[in-house]
Amino acid sequence: MTVIIKKWHTIAEVAEMLNFGLTKTKFLVLSGEIRSIKHGRHRRILPEWVDEYVAKIAEEQHP
DSSP, X not given: OOOOXXXXXXXXHHHHHHTOOHHHXXXXXXXXXXXXXXXXXXXXXXXXXXXXXXXXXXXXXOO
C-alpha cells in the first residue's frame, strides 16, 4: 500500500495552519511574502515555504 504525503498546500490550508483569515493569507501569497507557484488556475505553497515565512516573522520579532 502506498501512502501519499502532501507535497504542497492550498491557500486555504495555509490560512488554517497559520490561524489567519483567507483574505490575509491570499494577500501574503500574492504580495510574495509567502512564496507560491501557480498550477493551472490555483496557487500552491510548499510546506518549506510556510516554514520560511514563520521563521522570517519570528526573526523580525526576536532578532
